[in-house]
Structure formats: structure tokens, C-alpha cells
Amino acid sequence: MLEMRPHCECCGRDLPADAAGAWICSFECTFCDDCARERLHGTCPNCGGELLRRPTRAAALPRKYPASTQRRVRAEPCPPDAA
Numbered sequence: 001m002l003e004m005r006p007h008c009e010c011c012g013r014d015l016p017a018d019a020a021g022a023w024i025c026s027f028e029c030t031f032c033d034d035c036a037r038e039r040l041h042g043t044c045p046n047c048g049g050e051l052l053r054r055p056t057r058a059a060a061l062p063r064k065y066p067a068s069t070q071r072r073v074r075a076e077p078c079p080p081d082a083a
């Protein structure tokens with residue numbers, strides 16, 4: 001079962017479990033759409049793994065399978081926007 005972390009590790013944007021637009025790697029490092037595509041180009045900056053779209057969890061389920069509320073932030077800054 002996925003942990004469903006609550007936000008982007010780069011910019012801290014909230015990523016609700018029932019909303020689309022979150023990306024995860026196989027370790028569930030979690031990023032928002034903008035960071036995953038524009039900054040990270042689909043590669044996890046923590047482990048080098050591939051980022052894939054995180055499936056959403058139906059809004060009715062969190063009562064039984066609550067999403068994680070643990071906010072995990074990268075120790076290192078994320079790469080700057082590729083301008």
C-alpha cells in the first residue's frame with residue numbers, strides 16, 4: 001500500500017491523496033507535477049529512480065486507509081528551474 005505522502009518534497013505544495021498531479025518514485029519520494037516535469041525531468045533527485053504518476057486514492061477510503069501526514073522534506077535543495 002502506498003504511503004500517499006501529503007506534499008511535494010521540492011516546493012512543499014500540498015498533494016492530497018485524492019487529487020491527481022502527484023509523481024512518485026519506487027521509494028515514494030513524492031513531487032508535484034511542475035517539479036517532476038520541469039525541474040527533475042522525470043528522475044527522482046533522491047535515488048535516481050524513474051518518477052511515475054501516483055494513482056489517486058478514492059476520497060472515501062482515507063478513513064480506513066489514511067494517507068500519510070508525515071511531511072518529509074529533502075535535506076538538499078532541489079535543482080533550480082531549467083530556464
Ligand SMILES: [Zn+2]
Nearest residue numbers: 008011032035
Ligand atoms: Zn513541487
Ligand SMILES: [Zn+2]
Nearest residue numbers: 025029044047
Ligand atoms: Zn526516490
